[in-house]
Amino acid sequence: MGRSWWPQPVTTQASLMASNWLLFLCAGAVVALIIWGLVAFALLRWRRKRGAATTLPAQLRTNIALEITWTLVPLVLVCILFIYTYRAEAGVEALVPYPDVTVAVNAYRWGWSFGYRGGPTVQGSFSDVPQLVLPRNETTRIILTSSDVNHAFWVPAFLFKRDAIPGRITVFDLRPEKDGTYVGHCAEFCGYAHALMGFSVKVVPPADYARWLKSGPS
Amino acid sequence: MKVGLRLFLSSGAFAIVIAVVYWLLAREPAGTILLGFLAFALSFIAGYMIVAEREADLWGDDAQAKNTEAVGEVVGTYSVRSPLPIVSAAALTCVGLGLVVSPTIAVMGIIAIFALGALFIVQSS
Amino acid sequence: MTTARATLARQPRADLLSWITTTDHKRIGILYLTTSLVYFGVAGLLALAIRTQLARPANDFVGVHTYAQLFTLHGTAMIFLFVAPFALGLANFLLPLQIGAPDMAFPRLNATSYWMFLFGGLVIFAGAATNEGAAATGWTAYAPLSEIKISTGLGQDLWIVGVFIVSVATILTSINFITTVFVYRAPGMTMWRIPIFAWEMVATSLLIFMAFPALAADLLLLFVDRNFGGHAFDPAYGGSALLWQHLFWFFGHPEVYVMILPYFGVISEIIPVFSRKPIFGYTGIVLAAFAIAGLSMGVWAHHMFTTGAVDDPFFSFMSFLIAVPTGVKFFDWIATMWGGSISFETPMLFALGFLVNFLLGGITGVMIASPPIDFQAHQSYFIVAHMHYVLGGGSLFAIFAALFFWWPKMFGRKLREGLGAWSFWLLFIGFNVTFLPMHFMGLEGMPRRVYTYDATGVLPLLNAIATAGSYLMAIGVLVFLWNVVVSAFDRTPVGDDPWEANSLEWATTSPPPEYNFDRLPPIRSDRPVFDARHPERDPSAVR
Numbered sequence: 001m002g003r004s005w006w007p008q009p010v011t012t013q014a015s016l017m018a019s020n021w022l023l024f025l026c027a028g029a030v031v032a033l034i035i036w037g038l039v040a041f042a043l044l045r046w047r048r049k050r051g052a053a054t055t056l057p058a059q060l061r062t063n064i065a066l067e068i069t070w071t072l073v074p075l076v077l078v079c080i081l082f083i084y085t086y087r088a089e090a091g092v093e094a095l096v097p098y099p100d101v102t103v104a105v106n107a108y109r110w111g112w113s114f115g116y117r118g119g120p121t122v123q124g125s126f127s128d129v130p131q132l133v134l135p136r137n138e139t140t141r142i143i144l145t146s147s148d149v150n151h152a153f154w155v156p157a158f159l160f161k162r163d164a165i166p167g168r169i170t171v172f173d174l175r176p177e178k179d180g181t182y183v184g185h186c187a188e189f190c191g192y193a194h195a196l197m198g199f200s201v202k203v204v205p206p207a208d209y210a211r212w213l214k215s216g217p218s
Numbered sequence: 219m220k221v222g223l224r225l226f227l228s229s230g231a232f233a234i235v236i237a238v239v240y241w242l243l244a245r246e247p248a249g250t251i252l253l254g255f256l257a258f259a260l261s262f263i264a265g266y267m268i269v270a271e272r273e274a275d276l277w278g279d280d281a282q283a284k285n286t287e288a289v290g291e292v293v294g295t296y297s298v299r300s301p302l303p304i305v306s307a308a309a310l311t312c313v314g315l316g317l318v319v320s321p322t323i324a325v326m327g328i329i330a331i332f333a334l335g336a337l338f339i340v341q342s343s
Numbered sequence: 344m345t346t347a348r349a350t351l352a353r354q355p356r357a358d359l360l361s362w363i364t365t366t367d368h369k370r371i372g373i374l375y376l377t378t379s380l381v382y383f384g385v386a387g388l389l390a391l392a393i394r395t396q397l398a399r400p401a402n403d404f405v406g407v408h409t410y411a412q413l414f415t416l417h418g419t420a421m422i423f424l425f426v427a428p429f430a431l432g433l434a435n436f437l438l439p440l441q442i443g444a445p446d447m448a449f450p451r452l453n454a455t456s457y458w459m460f461l462f463g464g465l466v467i468f469a470g471a472a473t474n475e476g477a478a479a480t481g482w483t484a485y486a487p488l489s490e491i492k493i494s495t496g497l498g499q500d501l502w503i504v505g506v507f508i509v510s511v512a513t514i515l516t517s518i519n520f521i522t523t524v525f526v527y528r529a530p531g532m533t534m535w536r537i538p539i540f541a542w543e544m545v546a547t548s549l550l551i552f553m554a555f556p557a558l559a560a561d562l563l564l565l566f567v568d569r570n571f572g573g574h575a576f577d578p579a580y581g582g583s584a585l586l587w588q589h590l591f592w593f594f595g596h597p598e599v600y601v602m603i604l605p606y607f608g609v610i611s612e613i614i615p616v617f618s619r620k621p622i623f624g625y626t627g628i629v630l631a632a633f634a635i636a637g638l639s640m641g642v643w644a645h646h647m648f649t650t651g652a653v654d655d656p657f658f659s660f661m662s663f664l665i666a667v668p669t670g671v672k673f674f675d676w677i678a679t680m681w682g683g684s685i686s687f688e689t690p691m692l693f694a695l696g697f698l699v700n701f702l703l704g705g706i707t708g709v710m711i712a713s714p715p716i717d718f719q720a721h722q723s724y725f726i727v728a729h730m731h732y733v734l735g736g737g738s739l740f741a742i743f744a745a746l747f748f749w750w751p752k753m754f755g756r757k758l759r760e761g762l763g764a765w766s767f768w769l770l771f772i773g774f775n776v777t778f779l780p781m782h783f784m785g786l787e788g789m790p791r792r793v794y795t796y797d798a799t800g801v802l803p804l805l806n807a808i809a810t811a812g813s814y815l816m817a818i819g820v821l822v823f824l825w826n827v828v829v830s831a832f833d834r835t836p837v838g839d840d841p842w843e844a845n846s847l848e849w850a851t852t853s854p855p856p857e858y859n860f861d862r863l864p865p866i867r868s869d870r871p872v873f874d875a876r877h878p879e880r881d882p883s884a885v886r
């Protein structure tokens with residue numbers, strides 16, 4: 001398990017999502033500890049003691065100031081969270097005007113095809129998992145669609161997934177920052193071989209990528 | 219203004235606001251139409267309740283009402299037994315099943331529904 | 344009048360015919376509760392089969408075809424046939440009693456709803472007997488996967504018909520509930536004196552009425568596509584694959600609150616009784632329920648962030664807002680316990696379990712309402728964990744709380760306290776052992792609805808732990824069943840009001856007579872039974 005329970009981010013976009021996650025994780029932990037703490041305190045402090053005189057506790061019903069406070073404070077909190085979320089999402093979804101690499105990804109039952117602009121098309125099914133090769137520190141534009149049912153392109157190490165929907169084209173950018181081979185899954189249930197509908201992503205230095213593109217996939 | 223009316227008026231108004239805001243922000247037809255239908259349905263009920271509540275005089279709305287006369291079976295009349303519910307539910311299920319499995323079952327279900335409707339009219343007249 | 348009552352008193356009989364022709368809301372309630380618990384048992388067994396398959400990677404306990412049917416039927420049954428209908432059954436039994444009415448507004452319609460619910464569920468399960476098996480597209484049945492080109496089996500059609508029948512029954516019941524509460528309240532039972540549970544059921548009914556028609560429309564379109572050559576969801580003919588999701592989630596998200604608001608009501612009834620205090624912030628809790636109901640109509644596409652085709656900020660913000668009224672309820676429950684005299688009978692234990700588990704489900708809910716987090720979490724085991732913390736750790740624990748709390752009223756005898764504590768601890772520990780690891784599975788990259796997973800890394804260990812937890816939960820349920828059996832032989836009468844409770848159902852006998860009340864206490868606050876027990880106190884006092 002990685003830091004703060006996420007895989008270590010390996011793309012520029014993933015770093016934005018990781019810091020957003022960290023914010024929510026901290027906020028969530030604080031809220032959970034406060035509320036669980038209040039519950040635990042109340043239970044310990046006011047548990048009915050055996051044999052104690054059975055007098056009725058004060059029948060307090062309302063306290064307007066208190067109620068307004070615990071409406072407004074969470075409201076402010078979620079507004080702050082929303083601002084951070086909005087910024088993070090804008091960064092994740094921003095598209096560069098001129099991507100270095102463009103790959104058309106098509107999902108189908110049950111495999112993937114990766115068509116490189118000005119290069120080969122790599123295809124593979126669940127019995128022969130295909131590999132997507134991406135250059136490091138360059139922006140890749142993914143043009144995603146599906147030819148039958150809904151699928152989803154998910155690379156957990158990129159902290160990102162996007163649905164592949166028939167009849168729709170979805171576009172996003174990825175900018176990997178670390179060399180390595182990463183696992184990818186289909187994340188939208190698409191029938192029996194859904195669990196096996198994987199792929200892998202290999203991030204390589206730009207020079208290696210150019211060489212690979214020229215010589216074609218081995 | 220009674221609570222029920224206020225409930226439907228405010229939820230109708232809320233649905234209208236959400237529908238408009240959603241259209242302005244998202245420009246997405248499916249959701250806008252759904253929210254539009256929602257606003258229409260809630261406003262329709264609110265409109266009905268404006269008329270209906272004018273005539274309603276419920277003892278449940280009287281905070282000081284005495285309830286000694288309101289116990290047991292004297293509060294309205296209600297039927298204790300009826301074969302209609304299970305048979306009509308079975309007939310409706312037959313219609314649905316019939317559409318999938320065989321038209322004969324569907325036709326039987328439709329006939330049963332009409333028979334039940336006739337029986338219901340005879341019973342309640 | 345005496346003769347009229349004597350005639351009525353002769354009516355109740357225990358034979359089969361009297362049960363299948365009954366229109367008594369209490370009997371219909373018990374039928375609903377029993378049926379939904381049977382469906383829960385079946386769906387729970389399916390869950391055990393799922394967990395057994397996932398106990399280790401590349402397991403061959405069930406085949407891949409069976410596995411898809413297992414999780415489809417598990418989700419469908421838990422959602423459409425258990426968590427939501429259980430609340431309808433509970434409300435059927437309780438609502439007229441709580442507001443001092445003799446029955447529901449439309450008793451025969453009420454019975455019809457029940458039978459449609461029963462038959463609809465059977466139709467869904469009937470798919471398992473067909474050649475190609477039951478529906479296998481998940482409880483969400485996303486088109487175009489569920490279209491005839493891909494899912495050729497009869498099971499999918501039976502699923503559509505069954506869910507349609509259940510959803511129509513649910514809409515009819517919601518109308519019945521709203522009318523009953525608005526019109527049939529006893530003298531003095533003004534709207535601002537009805538119990539919180541009744542308010543939550545009004546909010547739930549409003550939600551059902553607003554959301555379920557979208558589901559019915561969605562199912563109809565799919566049915567026409569499959570059987571009569573429609574193309575609503577087929578992009579090759581100008582249809583839209585996204586339309587299914589819009590219609591489905593326009594229903595599907597409010598449905599989550601249909602499955603949780605009634606249980607907020609249950610918790611709001613139980614905590615005051617075992618804290619010996621009135622519910623804190625009655626008005627605030629009621630307004631929060633309607634705020635949740637209203638907002639939940641504008642959040643459906645937070646299930647669609649990863650489509651890249653919806654207005655993420657709008658849906659994200661609306662979803663965040665729901666945390667505010669939910670938080671209000673939490674603070675009100677804590678304030679109810681604050682300064683009280685708290686005792687830990689089984690209903691209270693389960694209510695506290697609800698508080699602990701549901702809070703975690705709520706917090707992860709806020710997390711995945713943030714699109715950059717959802718991009719990782721969506722359709723992964725993180726979602727599975729989140730939703731089970733809401734519906735399992737939340738609703739299911741409230742369901743057990745309700746069973747233990749109202750069992751004496753329904754059957755005139757208590758469930759055993761000792762066995763109750765056993766089943767609570769088994770379920771509580773089992774639940775958290777099962778579902779806490781799922782958060783980490785999801786973040787590590789395990790998609791949901793898979794029958795196998797990566798054999799390297801932490802996934803095998805986490806899955807083995809989760810499977811062990813699920814067996815622990817099963818033992819907890821068995822202890823509950825044993826409790827039902829042994830307490831059935833218990834002949835100790837419990838009296839009208841064994842918990843020293845507040846609301847009107849505790850003013851009549853246990854179980855209540857067919858016409859509900861021989862006499863009603865004066866209703867001068869939201870706690871008529873408390874007021875009757877404490878004649879020295881002024882009912883309108885706020886302290």
Ligand SMILES: [Cu+2]
Pocket residue numbers: 107108150151152186187188189190194197
């Ligand atoms: Cu797929």
